[in-house]
Amino acid sequence: MVADRARRAAEDADDPIRLAAAHWDFGHCLLSQEGGAGEAAEVAESAVQQLQDVPDSDEKAAMQGALELVCVVADAQSRRWWHARQRLGERAAPLALRAGEANIQWTVFGPTNIHLPRQHRDAGGGER
Incomplete structure (x- = not known):
């Protein structure tokens, strides 16, 4: 319900980042x-x-990257490891470099968010 109300408020404000x-x-x-x-x-x-x-802006890059990470997690939950890894490297990582370590719209998206899933994979997570 809260996410829906946030969506409606952002639509009313005509704010694409929100x-x-x-x-x-x-x-x-x-x-x-x-x-x-x-x-x-x-x-x-x-x-x-x-x-x-x-x-284009750092704010846009951060939001796109945070949304790409939602897709990465969705792929991982669906056991589509290759797609998750590919999206992480090809889509999310370049956006993280562009955005830098930021907290745009409380997403805390940046290079660290890309590093953590890669560490998990290297530590034995991911494909089995």
Whole structure:
């Protein structure tokens, strides 16, 4: 309910960054639900597409990267290890370098967010 209200407020404000953040919140809500990975990825991918017309900025890069990480987690929950790893390296990592260590819309997205899943994989997580 809170994610939906945030989405409505962002739409009313006509603020694409806040709207992306509302989708990021909703994506995380879906990831926490049994079988919600597919819908979470759809929500995040849709939000990334909506950001395409927004002028480039560090704020946009951070929101896109945070949304890409929702898709990475959704892929991992669906045991699509290769897709998760590919998205992490090809989409999220370049955005993390662009955004730097930031806390745009409370996503705390940056290079550390890319480093943590890679550490998990190297420590024995991921494909088995």
